[in-house]
């Protein structure tokens with residue numbers, strides 16, 4: 001394969017920008033477009049927890065683990081503070097059945113070689129002194145997990161692409177592809193205002209990847225997975241890392257929270273990617289009140305509503321990354337847990353695109369595993385999809 005001269009990347013979320021930034025080092029001309037000026041996809045509305053503890057089977061867990069380890073290097077390469085903090089995750093349970101499930105999760109992660117451990121109530125309290133932690137039946141600490149702030153990551157990556165001579169065009173929308181005479185090779189990307197010549201096109205358009213894929217004659221089925229996180233007014237520093245606290249009868253599902261570098265709290269509920277479509281102020285108030293049961297200082301925080309975020313979610317729940325066979329110069333990258341996975345996907349995709357190799361880490365996650373009728377896909381399912389088709393990060 002000859003190295004491509006012109007590469008067009010569609011989608012400036014955390015995945016598309018990571019691929020574009022990684023591509024810079026190989027000398028191709030990079031053009032990154034996004035239909036939004038604020039890049040309002042899943043990345044901005046994410047809880048953005050960098051994690052692998054609950055992820056199965058092993059190959060999917062390992063993909064996430066490798067990417068977690070790459071975050072410090074990726075964050076540093078962007079040359080600015082992107083809110084990366086590997087402050088650990090604390091979790092506890094107060095009911096017998098949930099405690100058993102937590103212990104099993106910890107044991108399985110340990111069998112993968114993952115440094116998570118069961119902990120006592122007092123250990124948790126030392127890790128997060130401001131939390132109210134009571135009636136613990138089981139608890140765990142994972143020191144290597146953490147968080148990042150996708151809007152900062154995306155902006156830093158965009159700045160770097162521009163500084164390095166690439167083009168970034170926000171507010172420019174993909175419309176169609178121009179094919180060569182064989183109808184298999186894309187030669188141009190038509191947008192709302194021009195046609196961009198290209199040797200390779202990267203489709204990293206989140207939930208819209210399916211529709212754009214159709215226009216490249218390929219089919220990548222996705223399920224719909226809405227989620228809501230709530231933010232607050234900035235607060236003084238109160239948390240060291242990510243907190244997963246148990247459900248309470250009057251509030252329902254468990255609550256998770258973290259604090260951003262400007263003091264803002266980000267709060268979600270349920271099994272991390274449980275489906276949620278309530279973006280009302282009443283729901284925001286309820287969630288902050290719920291979190292306040294565990295962190296009383298949050299009582300002074302003002303809730304802020306965030307729109308519903310739609311997680312990119314290939315139908316079997318696993319990432320879909322690679323060239324597609326119907327159109328061999330179209331490269332697709334669509335995944336849940338894209339915040340955790342962005343550094344690894346960016347690095348591997350850029351090598352595959354420019355050098356024509358096929359990296360083994362991605363072999364089990366290729367887009368062409370689905371049939372045209374939506375069947376196919378992997379027969380196992382990742383642990384971030386529960387029996388109701390709901391997922392976690």
Ligand SMILES: Cc1cc2nc3c(=O)[nH]c(=O)nc-3n(C[C@H](O)[C@H](O)[C@H](O)COP(=O)(O)OP(=O)(O)OC[C@H]3O[C@@H](n4cnc5c(N)ncnc54)[C@H](O)[C@@H]3O)c2cc1C
Pocket residue numbers: 010011012013014015016017033034035036039040041042043044045046047048049050051172173174175204205206207208226227228229272273309310311312333334335336337338339340341393
């Ligand atoms: C509520 C919620 C919680 C989450 N929590 C976590 C978590 O804790 N940890 C984790 O790792 N992951 C989490 N995720 C998942 C993670 O946020 C996503 O996997 C990740 O953001 C996907 O990034 P992306 O770049 O692929 O997609 P996106 O961020 O959606 O970016 C795609 C971009 O493509 C652009 N686009 C679409 N169509 C076009 C077009 N026609 N022309 C030009 N541009 C186009 C869009 O405008 C968008 O900016 C969560 C997601 C949600 C919604």
